[in-house]
Amino acid sequence: MNKIVEIQDITLEHTRRGISQRWVYKNLISDRYHISYSTYQNYLCRNAKKERKAKQIPPGERQLNLFPDF
Secondary structure, eight states, X not given: OHHHHHHHHHHHHHHTTTOXXXXXXXXXXXXXXXXXXXXXXXXXXXXXXXXXXXXXXXXXXXXXXXXXXX
8 A cells, every 4th residue: 555655655756746657657666666657546545545544443343334445
């Protein structure tokens, strides 16, 4: 989960300055993390910060939801 958050943070940092996601992947992500471009895109679609926060809440304290987010 931390790896996904790191990749998302690196991408956000550079895309805010006008650099494309493909450039970020090609020059910063692929050599460092050794993932494919499709995996990179999947990582960017995930809400990893929310997932990490949900895992930190003990199971007995979670509220049940009829329509869970997957």
